[in-house]
Amino acid sequence: MTPLTLVVVSRNYFNMPAWLGLHAGSFASEGIALTIDHIEGIEEVNERLRSGQAQLAYGVTEHVILDAEAGGHQAIIGGNVNRLPFSLIARPGIEGLKGLRGKRIGVSSLHAGSSSLIMRLLAGEGLNWPGDYDLVPCGPILARWDLLRSGGIDAGLQGAPLNHIALDQGFVSLCEPRQNFQFTSLNVDTRWAEAHRDPLLRFLRGFLRAHEHFCSDRNLARDVAMKESGIEPHYADRAWDEYTRDDIFPRDGEASEAGVQALIEASALIRNLPTRARTHAADYIDRRWLAEARASL
Structure with a gap:
């Protein structure tokens, strides 16, 4: 072998x-x-x-x-x-992508990965980093889920099945990017x-x-x-x-x-x-x- x-x-x-x-x-x-x-x-x-x-x-x-x-x-x-495969999951009370102004968004890294996707999504709504929101480099999906539940971040990308688990626990989905x-x-x-x-x-x-x-x-x-x-x-x-x-x-x-x-x-x-x-x-x-x-x- x-x-x-x-x-x-x-x-x-x-x-x-x-x-x-x-x-x-x-x-x-x-x-x-x-x-x-x-x-x-x-x-x-x-x-x-x-x-x-x-x-x-x-x-x-x-x-x-x-x-x-x-x-x-x-x-x-x-x-x-x-x-x-993502949902942009946020804590209850945040409405739409514009509701992320001034909020803390968890990403895998500031240098690559989910940060690029977040920046691209929010730029389409007129929100630009770093002035309009904070990016928190907290690691991949599981770490983002832990921080979202503890209140350390306000939102973060979650893929299936964690997106479904989050929705069942009362969190909200702000968008569902599914493109290539x-x-x-x-x-x-x-x-x-x-x-x-x-x-x-x-x-x-x-x-x-x-x-x-x-x-x-x-x-x-x-x-x-x-x-x-x-x-x-x-x-x-x-x-x-x-x-x-x-x-x-x-x-x-x-x-x-x-x-x-x-x-x-x-x-x-x-x-x-x-x-x-x-x-x-x-x-x-x-x-x-x-x-x-x-x-x-």
Whole structure:
């Protein structure tokens, strides 16, 4: 067995394809002993990929763009959250996006990820950061949920099933972004990929099978979600229904060119990248690996 480490952001539903592949034996059948490391900080996930502590990452896609623009070696080789699965959840009493003026909004980081999306959403309502609201870098979805319940923030993005849990507990949804937007993706350092072609292709064959399993087996997805995240069965089913209905996880495992392009455009409006070298989604996606893995199934 070949050991590989996949580093992921927190213990949330975004990890379902990898969790399911682990439980279903999709990676083991390819001779891959996969370890999934759950990390709370999105910068730490990116740093572990850059440093070689992890060979693969379910990482924030914007990090790949920022790394590439800084002369780095990361590439998107597969999809993960290809379409936004979020509700912007706020405490009761806040009405509409304009009601966030002067409020504290939790984000994963000020440097990438959910902050870009929040800035873009609120700019459309005439609210601009930092003057009109505060962004609180508090980590990923689970940390935002804890702070929202404790009163540490007034609002934050939550994905299924936590958005449903929040609504059932009396919180309110200010908007439901569902457009194409490559929020997270399967990322790799291209230097490692080129030097480890065989184990990468074996991992990707398991990855492809895992995506097919997720989309076709609701019962298995429910069991895995309950074991890995502790959610109740009806919330696991609601999340699966939403993710399959809206194609949030790609059945074919591919990254979304339209989703990456939407991210590039949002990032360009928000991040100061005066020496931007790439402007097209295809410049950041390397589809060769999945194509070769799929051909060898």
